[in-house]
Amino acid sequence: MNGVKTVALLGGGVIGGGWAARLAMNGIDSLIFDPDPEAERKLEAILANARRAYRKLSLAPLHEGGAIRFVGSVAEAVAEADFIQENAPERLDLKVKLLAEASRAAKPDAVIASSTSGFKPSDLQVDCEGPERVCIGHPFNPVYLLPLVEVVGGERTSEETKRQAGAFYESIGMHALQIAKEADGHVSDRLQEALWREALHIVNDGIATADEVDRSICYGPGLRWSFMGPALTFRLAGGEGGMEHYLRQFGPTLKSPWTKLVAPEMDDALIARLTEQSDAQAAGRSIRELEQLRDDCLVSVLQALRSNDYAAGNTQRAYEERLYEASHKSVFSESDDLTKPLRLHEARVAPEWVDYNGHLTESRYLQIFGDASDALFRYLGIDADYHAEGLSYYTVETHISHLLEVAAEEPLYVTTQILDSDEKRIHLFHSMHHGGDDGQLATAEQMILHVDTEAQQACAAKPEVLARLGRIAEAHGALVKPELAGRQIGIRRKA
Amino acid sequence: MNGVKTVALLGGGVIGGGWAARLAMNGIDSLIFDPDPEAERKLEAILANARRAYRKLSLAPLHEGGAIRFVGSVAEAVAEADFIQENAPERLDLKVKLLAEASRAAKPDAVIASSTSGFKPSDLQVDCEGPERVCIGHPFNPVYLLPLVEVVGGERTSEETKRQAGAFYESIGMHALQIAKEADGHVSDRLQEALWREALHIVNDGIATADEVDRSICYGPGLRWSFMGPALTFRLAGGEGGMEHYLRQFGPTLKSPWTKLVAPEMDDALIARLTEQSDAQAAGRSIRELEQLRDDCLVSVLQALRSNDYAAGNTQRAYEERLYEASHKSVFSESDDLTKPLRLHEARVAPEWVDYNGHLTESRYLQIFGDASDALFRYLGIDADYHAEGLSYYTVETHISHLLEVAAEEPLYVTTQILDSDEKRIHLFHSMHHGGDDGQLATAEQMILHVDTEAQQACAAKPEVLARLGRIAEAHGALVKPELAGRQIGIRRKA
Numbered sequence: 001m002n003g004v005k006t007v008a009l010l011g012g013g014v015i016g017g018g019w020a021a022r023l024a025m026n027g028i029d030s031l032i033f034d035p036d037p038e039a040e041r042k043l044e045a046i047l048a049n050a051r052r053a054y055r056k057l058s059l060a061p062l063h064e065g066g067a068i069r070f071v072g073s074v075a076e077a078v079a080e081a082d083f084i085q086e087n088a089p090e091r092l093d094l095k096v097k098l099l100a101e102a103s104r105a106a107k108p109d110a111v112i113a114s115s116t117s118g119f120k121p122s123d124l125q126v127d128c129e130g131p132e133r134v135c136i137g138h139p140f141n142p143v144y145l146l147p148l149v150e151v152v153g154g155e156r157t158s159e160e161t162k163r164q165a166g167a168f169y170e171s172i173g174m175h176a177l178q179i180a181k182e183a184d185g186h187v188s189d190r191l192q193e194a195l196w197r198e199a200l201h202i203v204n205d206g207i208a209t210a211d212e213v214d215r216s217i218c219y220g221p222g223l224r225w226s227f228m229g230p231a232l233t234f235r236l237a238g239g240e241g242g243m244e245h246y247l248r249q250f251g252p253t254l255k256s257p258w259t260k261l262v263a264p265e266m267d268d269a270l271i272a273r274l275t276e277q278s279d280a281q282a283a284g285r286s287i288r289e290l291e292q293l294r295d296d297c298l299v300s301v302l303q304a305l306r307s308n309d310y311a312a313g314n315t316q317r318a319y320e321e322r323l324y325e326a327s328h329k330s331v332f333s334e335s336d337d338l339t340k341p342l343r344l345h346e347a348r349v350a351p352e353w354v355d356y357n358g359h360l361t362e363s364r365y366l367q368i369f370g371d372a373s374d375a376l377f378r379y380l381g382i383d384a385d386y387h388a389e390g391l392s393y394y395t396v397e398t399h400i401s402h403l404l405e406v407a408a409e410e411p412l413y414v415t416t417q418i419l420d421s422d423e424k425r426i427h428l429f430h431s432m433h434h435g436g437d438d439g440q441l442a443t444a445e446q447m448i449l450h451v452d453t454e455a456q457q458a459c460a461a462k463p464e465v466l467a468r469l470g471r472i473a474e475a476h477g478a479l480v481k482p483e484l485a486g487r488q489i490g491i492r493r494k495a
Numbered sequence: 496m497n498g499v500k501t502v503a504l505l506g507g508g509v510i511g512g513g514w515a516a517r518l519a520m521n522g523i524d525s526l527i528f529d530p531d532p533e534a535e536r537k538l539e540a541i542l543a544n545a546r547r548a549y550r551k552l553s554l555a556p557l558h559e560g561g562a563i564r565f566v567g568s569v570a571e572a573v574a575e576a577d578f579i580q581e582n583a584p585e586r587l588d589l590k591v592k593l594l595a596e597a598s599r600a601a602k603p604d605a606v607i608a609s610s611t612s613g614f615k616p617s618d619l620q621v622d623c624e625g626p627e628r629v630c631i632g633h634p635f636n637p638v639y640l641l642p643l644v645e646v647v648g649g650e651r652t653s654e655e656t657k658r659q660a661g662a663f664y665e666s667i668g669m670h671a672l673q674i675a676k677e678a679d680g681h682v683s684d685r686l687q688e689a690l691w692r693e694a695l696h697i698v699n700d701g702i703a704t705a706d707e708v709d710r711s712i713c714y715g716p717g718l719r720w721s722f723m724g725p726a727l728t729f730r731l732a733g734g735e736g737g738m739e740h741y742l743r744q745f746g747p748t749l750k751s752p753w754t755k756l757v758a759p760e761m762d763d764a765l766i767a768r769l770t771e772q773s774d775a776q777a778a779g780r781s782i783r784e785l786e787q788l789r790d791d792c793l794v795s796v797l798q799a800l801r802s803n804d805y806a807a808g809n810t811q812r813a814y815e816e817r818l819y820e821a822s823h824k825s826v827f828s829e830s831d832d833l834t835k836p837l838r839l840h841e842a843r844v845a846p847e848w849v850d851y852n853g854h855l856t857e858s859r860y861l862q863i864f865g866d867a868s869d870a871l872f873r874y875l876g877i878d879a880d881y882h883a884e885g886l887s888y889y890t891v892e893t894h895i896s897h898l899l900e901v902a903a904e905e906p907l908y909v910t911t912q913i914l915d916s917d918e919k920r921i922h923l924f925h926s927m928h929h930g931g932d933d934g935q936l937a938t939a940e941q942m943i944l945h946v947d948t949e950a951q952q953a954c955a956a957k958p959e960v961l962a963r964l965g966r967i968a969e970a971h972g973a974l975v976k977p978e979l980a981g982r983q984i985g986i987r988r989k990a
Contacts, residue, residue, distance in 0.1 A: 140716065141732060179707070183697075187707065191716075192725070193693075195690045195725060199686060199725055202682055207674065208675060212675075216645065217720050218720060218722050218724050219670040219806065220683050223721050223797070224789070225716075225717030226717050228789060230694055230708065231708055232773075232777075234691070235776075236785055242774070242777070242782065243770045244766060275737070282730065294719070294722075294723060297800060297803050297806070300800065301722070304798060305792060305796070308792050361862075363858050363865055366857055394897070398894070400892065402890060402891050420986045421986075427985060445984050447984050485984075489980075493917075
């Protein structure tokens with residue numbers, strides 16, 4: 001299923017549009033059928049949000065954007081599709097009809113998945129041709145950022161279909177959760193729904209407002225739930241005795257009347273009350289502003305969990321590693337053009353790298369130059385195996401000159417010139433340029449030392465690395481020495 | 496209530512110990528009464544976790560640690576306490592007796608709060624002397640990291656008590672949620688409990704395992720819940736129509752049988768099943784290891800939300816601002832000793848600043864030196880008002896020399912010598928040292944330019960800043976020029 005090039009999206013609203021955005025970011029084409037005349041306009045807003053979020057989410061090299069095309073019929077959407085994702089409104093009759101129509105026009109080996117949040121796959125696949133390839137792939141809003149997708153099979157779904165769907169979702173950066181047994185609402189929405197019904201009672205009984213309910217989650221248990229679910233949380237609450245101790249100690253509270261157990265009547269009074277409280281909570285911020293706030297927080301939380309390589313952070317890290325691999329960071333080859341400085345590193349200024357003036361923070365310059373040095377080391381053939389032998393290049397000296405300011409979101413590239421080298425040292429000169437106008441933004445002259453990390457002392461690099469380095473240094477010896485190289489810092493005064 | 500110096504903790508287990516840790520980190524003394532002979536040993540483990548987490552959480556200057564002392568009776572604990580926090584096991588008779596005893600020995604103006612997760616304050620305050628000062632302050636585990644505390648008053652609790660308790664909790668970095676109406680389980684635990692009961696059904700029915708239930712939360716809705724609760728989330732699901740549209744559209748699904756509505760019987764079979772699944776999920780990791788993993792993730796998530804200044808990140812940011820204010824970063828005074836380099840900045844290597852070799856990442860050196868320059872600017876009298884006039888010092892050139900490696904958790908300080916200056920420029924030399932042995936770790940020579948940020952060009956600093964700078968530069972003119980100043984980068988070869 002990793003060969004998916006084109007996906008048919010049946011329905012292009014919040015969920016279908018979210019799928020289109022995630023697919024586009026992963027270089028996969030979408031063909032969308034949606035009878036809503038506003039669908040294209042709405043999709044543009046989702047795509048803008050997604051592009052904004054992905055620029056902040058990662059520096060890993062994304063695939064070239066996939067194309068998105070709206071088509072006039074189900075048959076036209078599915079005819080050439082490798083994978084079909086249905087995202088129609090939650091009405092069983094509508095979905096059954098749509099899936100049946102799609103199954104008759106689709107390629108015989110295309111998986112057909114439904115984004116339904118509530119229906120069981122057995123009830124959806126009834127009229128399909130080839131029901132064994134019909135399953136549920138239930139995503140969460142915003143689809144382009146949240147990794148979870150529940151994969152559920154019905155009575156007639158094959159195991160191979162569930163496996164293929166899971167593999168495809170994982171290839172586009174998601175966490176595919178295979179659900180063993182179909183049930184109304186699957187798993188995640190049933191849990192959310194239980195919490196929401198209780199929240200409705202709390203608001204209905206005047207115990208707390210909508211905003212207070214939200215705060216009772218996101219300042220406490222919600223922080224934990226971003227990386228540990230209720231089972232692991234309660235295992236920790238059980239102390240050394242773990243889960244069994246917890247269940248035996250707190251089991252009796254299950255008898256206490258802590259939840260109202262049935263949903264309250266959603267009458268006009270309760271709707272009015274919640275609507276008013278929700279308006280107060282939004283404090284005049286538009287849906288678009290709230291969506292961007294949500295996406296900014298999600299991006300930061302995903303990055304935070306990535307630094308711990310845990311839960312959704314593990315998904316994100318694995319996804320980025322695959323992107324880096326796919327981009328084939330190049331290693332030196334004899335046919336490379338060495339008649340000018342190397343261009344091995346590109347970056348974009350992440351919004352969290354700028355200071356209160358909106359400009360790239362001082363220390364991030366060194367991070368970008370450090371990344372450029374890492375790109376040079378990869379180019380010289382230094383990889384994880386090389387490091388595993390206890391050998392590495394370390395920076396011992398850096399001289400940075402700041403020439404022009406750089407703002408958030410600006411694209412950058414770095415060129416690298418080898419000024420001098422010997423078997424233990426590389427003397428190099430990085431130059432940071434604007435990706436648009438090629439203007440020089442900053443420079444860094446560095447002395448890099450090859451070290452035995454165990455012995456903590458300098459040592460010669462391995463012969464194959466020195467051979468590549470020598471070829472580059474020799475060629476770069478013919479280049480003009482940069483004006484700012486060899487510079488001393490000082491206030492120059494007129495005599 | 497901001498004058499609280501000593502808190503009595505009645506019960507020193509997971510919750511009481513968590514309170515002791517948070518109080519100690521905030522320079523407040525605890526007197527603990529706990530009949531458990533193991534209490535002191537257990538507290539040490541909690542304190543070790545808390546110290547580890549706080550070192551990573553923030554560089555803001557914490558208060559000197561508060562003292563913790565175990566005492567032999569309730570009376571001894573509460574006699575001199577400004578605030579009393581009860582953390583006994585969840586048994587109503589026990590808590591009523593304990594609170595009554597405390598109320599009779601306490602100072603008359605001391606607030607008495609209970610950490611109860613389930614009982615209503617009206618039922619707890621019945622036998623107390625001065626019941627108007629008894630309320631609930633319900634925290635969440637780990638108390639030293641999670642900001643939420645629910646403040647609930649009973650029939651006889653005064654509004655002033657609830658206000659005082661809230662102000663005290665906020666002074667130690669928490670988010671005090673005032674609950675309007677008392678109810679069994681308050682708000683947050685009722686919501687957690689509803690979700691957990693549903694999870695038990697899902698496990699009991701074989702739909703998903705404990706680990707799958709957890710994943711259905713933390714890869715999806717749990718990521719959102721770390722900063723937006725269910726009400727704001729569903730407002731966004733309603734699109735432009737907001738909450739009312741959402742309720743009218745999805746209201747009917749409240750009738751669908753998505754939750755089981757009553758808790759399953761917690762029989763031995765279900766306990767055994769969950770215990771087995773929980774063991775599998777823990778995969779051999781001890782409670783201590785899981786606690787540290789949890790704390791690491793919480794720290795990262797709190798930092799992530801701080802960068803967005805939203806939800807718990809807003810609480811954390813406000814808390815740090817107060818800590819910085821309280822530490823009185825000093826401004827130049829004529830009586831200062833200028834016969835040696837200035838020592839204006841201290842830091843500790845945060846664990847997320849180190850690379851895969853366990854050493855301080857290259858770019859973080861520049862961050863620490865940049866922070867030292869910021870400390871110099873504050874010392875020169877440059878504050879937010881100065882910046883508001885469109886005036887600022889910018890770094891234009893930096894020369895870093897790396898001398899010794901620095902590892903995670905190491906304490907550092909930076910000394911700063913003014914080498915030269917004029918009305919627009921400062922030529923300075925920073926030297927980074929180990930806080931323990933004073934060894935020199937790295938140096939940074941910098942050229943700093945005073946700029947008009949509107950006009951984007953250099954301009955003279957204001958006279959009062961230049962006067963201070965002139966005094967320092969004059970005195971530092973008598974110091975020996977550092978050996979590494981004025982250095983050029985290059986490979987020196989024998990002739």
